[in-house]
Amino acid sequence: MNYTDFFRSELDALRDSGNYRNFAELERHCGAFPSATCHNGPGEVTIWCSNDYLGMGQHPLVLDAMHAALDRTGAGAGGTRNISGTTHDHVRLEAELADLHGKEAALLFTSGYVSNWAALGTLGARIPGLTILSDALNHASMIEGIRHSKAARVIWKHNDQADLEAKLACLPANAPKLIAFESVYSMDGDIAPIAEICDLADRYNAMTYLDEVHAVGLYGPRGGGVAEREGVMDRLTVIEGTLGKAFGVMGGYIAASTELCDFVRSFASGFIFTTALPPAVAAGAAASIRHLKASGAEREAQQARVAQVRARLDQIGLPHIDNPSHIIPVMVGDPVKCKFISDTLLRDYGIYIQPINYPTVPKWTERLRITPSPVHSDADVAQLVAALEKLWTQCQLARRPLAAQ
Numbered sequence: 524m525n526y527t528d529f530f531r532s533e534l535d536a537l538r539d540s541g542n543y544r545n546f547a548e549l550e551r552h553c554g555a556f557p558s559a560t561c562h563n564g565p566g567e568v569t570i571w572c573s574n575d576y577l578g579m580g581q582h583p584l585v586l587d588a589m590h591a592a593l594d595r596t597g598a599g600a601g602g603t604r605n606i607s608g609t610t611h612d613h614v615r616l617e618a619e620l621a622d623l624h625g626k627e628a629a630l631l632f633t634s635g636y637v638s639n640w641a642a643l644g645t646l647g648a649r650i651p652g653l654t655i656l657s658d659a660l661n662h663a664s665m666i667e668g669i670r671h672s673k674a675a676r677v678i679w680k681h682n683d684q685a686d687l688e689a690k691l692a693c694l695p696a697n698a699p700k701l702i703a704f705e706s707v708y709s710m711d712g713d714i715a716p717i718a719e720i721c722d723l724a725d726r727y728n729a730m731t732y733l734d735e736v737h738a739v740g741l742y743g744p745r746g747g748g749v750a751e752r753e754g755v756m757d758r759l760t761v762i763e764g765t766l767g768k769a770f771g772v773m774g775g776y777i778a779a780s781t782e783l784c785d786f787v788r789s790f791a792s793g794f795i796f797t798t799a800l801p802p803a804v805a806a807g808a809a810a811s812i813r814h815l816k817a818s819g820a821e822r823e824a825q826q827a828r829v830a831q832v833r834a835r836l837d838q839i840g841l842p843h844i845d846n847p848s849h850i851i852p853v854m855v856g857d858p859v860k861c862k863f864i865s866d867t868l869l870r871d872y873g874i875y876i877q878p879i880n881y882p883t884v885p886k887w888t889e890r891l892r893i894t895p896s897p898v899h900s901d902a903d904v905a906q907l908v909a910a911l912e913k914l915w916t917q918c919q920l921a922r923r924p925l926a927a928q
Contacts, residue, residue: 541858541889542880547869556581556898561869568873569903571893576741576849577821578898579771584814585807589772592806600799604788608799616805617776619812623739623747624762624778630788631776631805633797635736635765638775639664640671641793642763643703643732647672649790650699656690656729658682658704658715665703665734681708684719691727700729701760706749707737710884710892712850717750721758730760740769741822741849746815766808770815774800774808824897825849828904832895835908840922841915843893851893852879853911860918861889864911872910 537543548562549570556578557570579585592612600608613631620629632638639662647655647669654675657665669676677694680686687702694700702724704715717733724731735748743751748764750756761783766774777784788794815821829849836843836853844852855861858880865878880889891911895904915922 540881541860541862542882544877545866547875547877549875551581553586554581554583557896557903559875561875564869565871565873568869568875569899569906570875571895571899571903571907572876572891573894573896574737574768575771576769576894576896577771577815577825578896579740579769579811579815579821581898582771582811582814585771585811588810589803589807592803596802598803599801602798603796604799605795610799610802610805612802612805612809613799616809616812619809620764620776620778623745623812623816624751624764625747625756626762626778627781628784629776629778630784630794631774631800632794633774633800635763635767635775636664637793637797638763638765638777639734640668641791642761642777642787643668644671644793645787645791646701646732647674647676649786650674650701653699653701654694656687656700656702660708660711661703661705662709662734662736665705669703682713682715684716684723687720688723688727691723691729694727696728700727701732702729703732703734705734705737706742707735707848707850709737709850710852710879710890711844712846712848712852713844714749714847717753718755718758721755725758731758732761732763733759734763736763736765736768736775737848737850739764740811740815741825744819745817746812746822766804766811770808770811772808772811773804821897825895828895828897828899831901832893832904832907835904836911837923839908839912839915840924841911842921842923849894851895853891853893855889855891855918855920856887857920858886858889860920861891864914864918865891867914868910872906874907874910 550560552558559568559570561568602608617629617631655669656677659678660681677690679690738748740746742749761777761779763777766772842854861878868874876891879892
């Protein structure tokens, strides 16, 4: 077999289908987000697809905390948490996270992907006879953790309480069960019926595992997520989140009982055998969490900007998925045109929005995933909408009926 030819042919097939991913080489400007320099493109650009939803990666309190920790502790953690890498900053951050979610404890990981993979993988592998009931649209990290665990798994229709109950009812009453789902689903922006799922968990004696990565910092009076907003955090067995989106830094975590967190800490290979986050990163994340616990200004400004962008898209008839979250999926429905629009936005308008194509979303649901933030300006919005309107016409894409003026 000619391995190079095989790799080349597979990549060519991706390019021909419109699903090959080109990376824009971006350099964000400290204190000026969403502005950035694209080093392999047009130069100065405005980012419209960042998961730094509130611009906290540029917040002075976060940067000051990281600078101070770097000067105080140095660069690295020194190793794995089990050997030489548990630092005072890690412990303080875990205390902030436990407090954020009203849980006894929290456990820090190097990313949200790792926290899902390690926690679900460990619970599934170590609890005898556990069946994990997984929402059909769960993130790849949850799916991989469940697969890795080799536990029995049941897939239930996305956000379908009736289907979930039917699946639960088929399992033995005394068998251990865990319902794994997300609050905000990142591609369609829809939100799970958390309270109703908790009702089913109570009725069928199941644990619950809620991924809040696209909700922490953004919802609830202190940024605890959708579960905090709806007053159901205490009903969830495990809340999983990230520090790399609305909190603007890096890392993932779970929050749960002392015993569950200690169990995962003691048995999860994804925790035991990896180097800990640098203390400066932990300090920055803790500062971001503390600020967003006390300040709702960023959340309010983001919600207002999201509403503004939705209204402007409606005025020109661009199809986007109506949902109750901060994520605006603008539907293209063609992989080649989706990539063309993304490339043209970057090259001709200085607007950076990555195309979302298969396998991230099903074929023929290709989209531009727009994430307005409180640091986007009215001028940024006007430029985005005008560019999209021109490209929609150029690509001869369908529009909605125009909104009432």
